[in-house]
Amino acid sequence: MSKRPLDILNNTLGKSVIIKLKGERIFRGTLEGYDIHMNLVLENAEELKEGETENKLGTVVVRGDNVVYISP
Amino acid sequence: MSKRPLDILNNTLGKSVIIKLKGERIFRGTLEGYDIHMNLVLENAEELKEGETENKLGTVVVRGDNVVYISP
Amino acid sequence: MSKRPLDILNNTLGKSVIIKLKGERIFRGTLEGYDIHMNLVLENAEELKEGETENKLGTVVVRGDNVVYISP
Amino acid sequence: MSKRPLDILNNTLGKSVIIKLKGERIFRGTLEGYDIHMNLVLENAEELKEGETENKLGTVVVRGDNVVYISP
Amino acid sequence: MSKRPLDILNNTLGKSVIIKLKGERIFRGTLEGYDIHMNLVLENAEELKEGETENKLGTVVVRGDNVVYISP
Amino acid sequence: MSKRPLDILNNTLGKSVIIKLKGERIFRGTLEGYDIHMNLVLENAEELKEGETENKLGTVVVRGDNVVYISP
Amino acid sequence: MSKRPLDILNNTLGKSVIIKLKGERIFRGTLEGYDIHMNLVLENAEELKEGETENKLGTVVVRGDNVVYISP
Numbered sequence: 275m276s277k278r279p280l281d282i283l284n285n286t287l288g289k290s291v292i293i294k295l296k297g298e299r300i301f302r303g304t305l306e307g308y309d310i311h312m313n314l315v316l317e318n319a320e321e322l323k324e325g326e327t328e329n330k331l332g333t334v335v336v337r338g339d340n341v342v343y344i345s346p
Numbered sequence: 347m348s349k350r351p352l353d354i355l356n357n358t359l360g361k362s363v364i365i366k367l368k369g370e371r372i373f374r375g376t377l378e379g380y381d382i383h384m385n386l387v388l389e390n391a392e393e394l395k396e397g398e399t400e401n402k403l404g405t406v407v408v409r410g411d412n413v414v415y416i417s418p
Numbered sequence: 419m420s421k422r423p424l425d426i427l428n429n430t431l432g433k434s435v436i437i438k439l440k441g442e443r444i445f446r447g448t449l450e451g452y453d454i455h456m457n458l459v460l461e462n463a464e465e466l467k468e469g470e471t472e473n474k475l476g477t478v479v480v481r482g483d484n485v486v487y488i489s490p
Numbered sequence: 491m492s493k494r495p496l497d498i499l500n501n502t503l504g505k506s507v508i509i510k511l512k513g514e515r516i517f518r519g520t521l522e523g524y525d526i527h528m529n530l531v532l533e534n535a536e537e538l539k540e541g542e543t544e545n546k547l548g549t550v551v552v553r554g555d556n557v558v559y560i561s562p
Numbered sequence: 563m564s565k566r567p568l569d570i571l572n573n574t575l576g577k578s579v580i581i582k583l584k585g586e587r588i589f590r591g592t593l594e595g596y597d598i599h600m601n602l603v604l605e606n607a608e609e610l611k612e613g614e615t616e617n618k619l620g621t622v623v624v625r626g627d628n629v630v631y632i633s634p
Numbered sequence: 635m636s637k638r639p640l641d642i643l644n645n646t647l648g649k650s651v652i653i654k655l656k657g658e659r660i661f662r663g664t665l666e667g668y669d670i671h672m673n674l675v676l677e678n679a680e681e682l683k684e685g686e687t688e689n690k691l692g693t694v695v696v697r698g699d700n701v702v703y704i705s706p
Numbered sequence: 707m708s709k710r711p712l713d714i715l716n717n718t719l720g721k722s723v724i725i726k727l728k729g730e731r732i733f734r735g736t737l738e739g740y741d742i743h744m745n746l747v748l749e750n751a752e753e754l755k756e757g758e759t760e761n762k763l764g765t766v767v768v769r770g771d772n773v774v775y776i777s778p
Contacts, residue, residue: 276575277595277603279623287348292619295414296585296628297368307349312601312625313384315349319417331364335351335416337384340368342583344623345607359420367486369440379421385456387421391489403436407423407488409456412440431492439558441512451493457528459493463561475508479495479560481528484512503636511702513656523637529672531637535705547652551639551704553672556656564719565739565747567767580763584729584772600745600769630727632767633751647708655774657728667709673744675709679777691724695711695776697744700728 283308286346291316294342303334305344312338355380358418363388366414375406377416384410427452430490435460438486447478449488456482499524502562507532510558519550521560528554571596574634579604582630591622593632600626643668646706651676654702663694665704672698715740718778723748726774735766737776744770 286305293301293314300323303316314336321329358377365373365386372395375388386408393401430449437445437458444467447460458480465473502521509517509530516539519532530552537545574593581589581602588611591604602624609617646665653661653674660683663676674696681689718737725733725746732755735748746768753761 276572279595279597279601279603282595282603282621282623284348299414307351307354309351313351315351315354331415331417333354333418335354337410337413337415338625339411339627340414341625342587342628343619343625345619346621356420371486379423379426381423385423387423387426403487403489405426405490407426409482409485409487411483412486428492443558451495451498453495457495459495459498475559475561477498477562479498481554481557481559483555484558500636515702523639523642525639529639531639531642547703547705549642549706551642553698553701553703555699556702564716567739567741567745567747570739570747570765570767626769627771629769630731630772631763631769633763634765644708659774667711667714669711673711675711675714691775691777693714693778695714697770697773697775699771700774 280308280310282346283312283344286344289346292345293336294345295336295340296342299340301331301334301336303331305346306333309338312341312344314338314341314344352380352382354418355384355416358416361418364417365408366417367408367412368414371412373403373406373408375403377418378405381410384413384416386410386413386416424452424454426490427456427488430488433490436489437480438489439480439484440486443484445475445478445480447475449490450477453482456485456488458482458485458488496524496526498562499528499560502560505562508561509552510561511552511556512558515556517547517550517552519547521562522549525554528557528560530554530557530560568596568598570634571600571632574632577634580633581624582633583624583628584630587628589619589622589624591619593634594621597626600629600632602626602629602632640668640670642706643672643704646704649706652705653696654705655696655700656702659700661691661694661696663691665706666693669698672701672704674698674701674704712740712742714778715744715776718776721778724777725768726777727768727772728774731772733763733766733768735763737778738765741770744773744776746770746773746776 303319307315375391379387447463451459519535523531591607595603663679667675735751739747
């Protein structure tokens with residue numbers, strides 16, 4: 275049975291995710307929302323650099339066209 | 347319960363936000379408006395460089411396709 | 419009350435604006451028109467480099483996808 | 491009264507224009523047509539480099555997504 | 563008889579694939595889902611560098627606009 | 635009277651054209667077809683480098699989003 | 707009589723093609739399918755570098771927005 279990409283995001287709500295953005299930017303946080311463009315809402319979001327927390331952002335709305343992948 | 351990205355923006359109206367744009371440009375200001383493309387209206391907007399105010403802009407309309415993230 | 423991005427442009431018609439384009443190009447001029455793509459019409463437009471007038475253009479139609487921000 | 495970007499192009503038909511394209515390419519020619527994507531038809535078109543004619547092209551159809559600005 | 567691109571993806575569900583992304587990033591994993599934008603769901607996904615596993619990701623949702631090719 | 639960009643292409647069918655693509659690639663050939671995206675069909679197509687034939691391609695379908703200009 | 711770009715692709719089904727992608731990547735293979743986005747299905751696909759086979763891929767689905775040209 276096929277798993278639609280947005281269904282995976284829906285099943286991941288409230289859980290921790292890694293988000294890789296274009297230009298090698300990485301975020302970690304709790305996925306609290308998304309829409310069909312893959313615009314995302316993260317809470318307790320941190321920006322990572324070489325695996326270390328570089329920047330604590332709290333809530334963040336990421337514009338979907340920056341996303342490379344989302345890994346629950 | 348899911349939090350839609352545009353709902354978060356709606357809840358943030360009148361509050362201070364950090365906006366990261368492509369090409370590492372960062373703005374700080376009060377979010378006064380947005381639309382479905384994530385075009386944004388900021389007031390008391392400042393452009394930051396390495397955490398310092400580089401440029402005071404007052405009101406600014408940012409075209410949505412430049413946005414990486416918005417953090418309330 | 420929310421201020422829609424295009425409403426801000428509408429309120430700015432006939433007034434002086436700074437336009438920042440992708441690739442660091444900056445224009446100053448009087449905003450005489452726009453459309454939903456943020457295509458813009460400027461009059462008495464000048465292209466600026468490091469704050470100095472580099473190029474006087476008179477009327478100019480800017481294609482919206484180049485725009486980073488518009489500051490009244 | 492607002493001047494729509496495409497109205498300006500319409501008023502410029504048959505007149506000389508400067509077109510700046512992404513990647514710093516500049517054309518000069520007579521605007522003979524356009525469409526809603528800002529695809530353009532120029533006649534007697536020349537490609538300029540540092541203000542000098544580099545290349546005479548006669549008629550040229552420019553795809554709109556390359557356009558930065560059009561100056562009548 | 564023509565084989566539509568999305569039909570090939572459909573026939574590949576549950577099987578191992580190599581995904582090449584823009585910027586030379588390569589993933590290997592089991593294709594578990596896709597949509598019309600070529601957004602993809604991989605399971606047991608690994609990011610490869612010069613043919614070696616660099617990063618084990620488990621489940622990953624790849625945004626379609628990053629995809630160069632998918633090879634079953 | 636305005637000349638629509640696609641009308642110019644239509645009038646050029648069966649004639650020789652120069653096509654400039656993003657990234658400075660230049661083709662010369664006979665325009666045999668096009669569509670509204672400016673996808674093009676060339677026959678007897680050659681890829682040029684510094685005005686010299688680098689590569690003879692025969693028939694070629696060019697995806698429109700690569701096109702900078704078409705000169706009949 | 708005009709030859710539409712997608713008609714050329716249709717006439718090429720089952721035949722050998724050269725595909726040039728953005729970033730100078732070249733594929734050779736048998737065109738087995740396509741859609742309106744120019745997403746392509748190749749079989750017996752090989753990735754070429756300086757005219758030599760670098761990588762044998764078998765079946766490959768190429769996302770259309772990477773395509774520069776297709777030459778039957």
